[in-house]
Amino acid sequence: MASLVRDVLLLIFTELNDLDSLHSCSLVNKNWCQVAVPLLWKSFSDTYENPYNYKRESRKKFYNVIAHFLPNNPKDLLPQNNILLPLNKFPKEPMFKYMDFLTSLSTVWIEDMAKLLINDEVGSKYKERILEFEIYKLIFNRCNNAKNFHWYTKKRLYRYPNAKNFFSKLRSLEISPRGITSKTLIKLGKICQNLTNLEIHMCDEDTPGLASFIKIQKKLQSLCLEFDEENDEVEEQYILLGNIIEKKASTLKKVIIQPIITLISPIFVLSLKNIQYLALSNEYGELYENVELCEWKRYLNMASFPDLQYLETTCLPSSITCLIIEKSGRNILEINIHSPLESESDNRNLIEVISIYCPKLIKLTVNVDYKNLGEMSKIFSSCKQLEKLYLTTNVNILPNGDELLRVMSEASPMVLQEFKFGDKWNFSLKGLESFFETWKSKNRPPIKFSHNWDELVYSWTDDHDKMVEKYMKV
Ligand SMILES: *[C@@H]1O[C@H](CO)[C@@H](O)[C@H](O)[C@H]1NC(C)=O
Numbered sequence: 001m002a003s004l005v006r007d008v009l010l011l012i013f014t015e016l017n018d019l020d021s022l023h024s025c026s027l028v029n030k031n032w033c034q035v036a037v038p039l040l041w042k043s044f045s046d047t048y049e050n051p052y053n054y055k056r057e058s059r060k061k062f063y064n065v066i067a068h069f070l071p072n073n074p075k076d077l078l079p080q081n082n083i084l085l086p087l088n089k090f091p092k093e094p095m096f097k098y099m100d101f102l103t104s105l106s107t108v109w110i111e112d113m114a115k116l117l118i119n120d121e122v123g124s125k126y127k128e129r130i131l132e133f134e135i136y137k138l139i140f141n142r143c144n145n146a147k148n149f150h151w152y153t154k155k156r157l158y159r160y161p162n163a164k165n166f167f168s169k170l171r172s173l174e175i176s177p178r179g180i181t182s183k184t185l186i187k188l189g190k191i192c193q194n195l196t197n198l199e200i201h202m203c204d205e206d207t208p209g210l211a212s213f214i215k216i217q218k219k220l221q222s223l224c225l226e227f228d229e230e231n232d233e234v235e236e237q238y239i240l241l242g243n244i245i246e247k248k249a250s251t252l253k254k255v256i257i258q259p260i261i262t263l264i265s266p267i268f269v270l271s272l273k274n275i276q277y278l279a280l281s282n283e284y285g286e287l288y289e290n291v292e293l294c295e296w297k298r299y300l301n302m303a304s305f306p307d308l309q310y311l312e313t314t315c316l317p318s319s320i321t322c323l324i325i326e327k328s329g330r331n332i333l334e335i336n337i338h339s340p341l342e343s344e345s346d347n348r349n350l351i352e353v354i355s356i357y358c359p360k361l362i363k364l365t366v367n368v369d370y371k372n373l374g375e376m377s378k379i380f381s382s383c384k385q386l387e388k389l390y391l392t393t394n395v396n397i398l399p400n401g402d403e404l405l406r407v408m409s410e411a412s413p414m415v416l417q418e419f420k421f422g423d424k425w426n427f428s429l430k431g432l433e434s435f436f437e438t439w440k441s442k443n444r445p446p447i448k449f450s451h452n453w454d455e456l457v458y459s460w461t462d463d464h465d466k467m468v469e470k471y472m473k474v
């Protein structure tokens with residue numbers, strides 16, 4: 001049988017992004033296996049944040065492979081405590097250095113591994129603790145390519161053997177101050193200073209440890225701050241955190257703050273000179289323009305974001321989104337605006353601002369008031385690179401979408417290849433027909449025309465369904 005050289009196999013396998021196919025490939029022959037297994041493990045490791053997405057049996061197999069690398073001499077902790085692993089031993093030495101393939105690690109799966117591999121009832125908690133300790137030791141010692149770590153445990157991992165070696169090489173860390181105390185963060189900061197990405201989830205306390213941990217990072221480029229929306233007690237701003245973010249802002253390229261941006265003072269926006277990716281959400285904040293949001297406007301007005309390429313806002317007044325766009329350097333490639341707070345005239349203004357300030361825009365998600373449908377032609381004629389468009393609208397006025405279709409078929413740029421719409425759009429059969437006829441008569445490349453299935457409720461009529469199906473392949 002003719003065989004493909006490894007480089008070619010690698011190229012092909014890299015394109016397959018589902019684990020099942022990759023797994024099948026690994027079973028073909030030894031050559032294929034040697035190319036597929038490292039990829040399989042890497043992609044597994046990258047998507048393994050939540051092990052419970054996988055079946056118990058698959059998880060057990062995965063953990064069993066790792067168990068081959070645990071210290072297992074008669075004097076080691078595991079045999080001493082009658083923990084006999086692996087459950088199924090390979091007949092030969094493992095073919096790969098599996099530990100090198102693990103690039104992302106999570107305390108969640110380490111706990112899961114200990115639970116699944118310790119089967120017996122009596123004394124199992126004690127055994128689980130020992131096994132977990134051994135797994136951490138193994139990982140800190142042998143996972144030389146680990147770049148990302150998700151820390152959701154109260155264990156003081158910085159004290160474990162080889163922790164320094166492991167944490168000093170990490171690029172990305174995800175933590176929750178709920179599980180990791182202020183003191184632990186201060187100690188961790190001594191051995192972990194090379195992060196480029198830090199994600200803080202369910203943040204419910206403004207602690208000195210968290211602030212100093214951010215401060216001590218030497219290479220930080222990306223910060224995600226997610227406040228705990230269930231914590232009703234905190235209404236005051238996080239002063240320590242705000243101050244540190246302000247100090248770090250000038251080196252940050254990516255910032256995500258959610259779901260209550262008003263918990264942080266907006267002063268830091270003045271220093272976001274290098275920001276490329278900005279996502280702000282006030283989903284659980286006050287849903288009207290309060291004092292804090294006015295403060296945000298005041299600072300945004302003085303800021304500038306020359307390199308901004310990606311902007312996402314959720315539940316923010318459109319006037320704030322407009323300000324950010326106006327302060328950008330006309331380099332924005334993607335804008336996603338969800339659930340904006342806006343009147344019809346705010347909406348008109350937003351559409352206009354996008355058309356003036358975003359000549360390079362490729363993807364746009366925006367709400368359009370039915371009275372502003374005509375305005376969309378401005379976006380179509382100025383954003384010549386626009387490829388993907390997703391529109392929502394607020395009121396069900398019947399049928400509200402025909403005018404949009406007319407404008408779109410008349411003015412949209414040739415490269416437009418995908419249109420998605422939210423629930424409240426309603427197109428008449430005639431409107432759709434004439435849209436697709438025009439599209440075809442202009443010899444435009446096919447467009448992917450679809451309802452946004454992510455929005456839960458939907459209300460198609462059969463006619464619309466058939467219509468779309470019929471014209472989908474124009
Ligand atoms: C950071 O990385 C450098 C090498 O790039 C290394 O020498 C240093 O020990 C690391 N420091 C910490 C504390 O993470």
Ligand SMILES: *[C@@H]1O[C@H](CO)[C@@H](O)[C@H](O)[C@H]1NC(C)=O
Pocket residue numbers: 396398399426427428459460
């Ligand atoms: C769409 O508009 C038509 C009137 O043209 C109306 O009969 C129909 O119920 C509307 N559909 C939805 C889902 O609102």
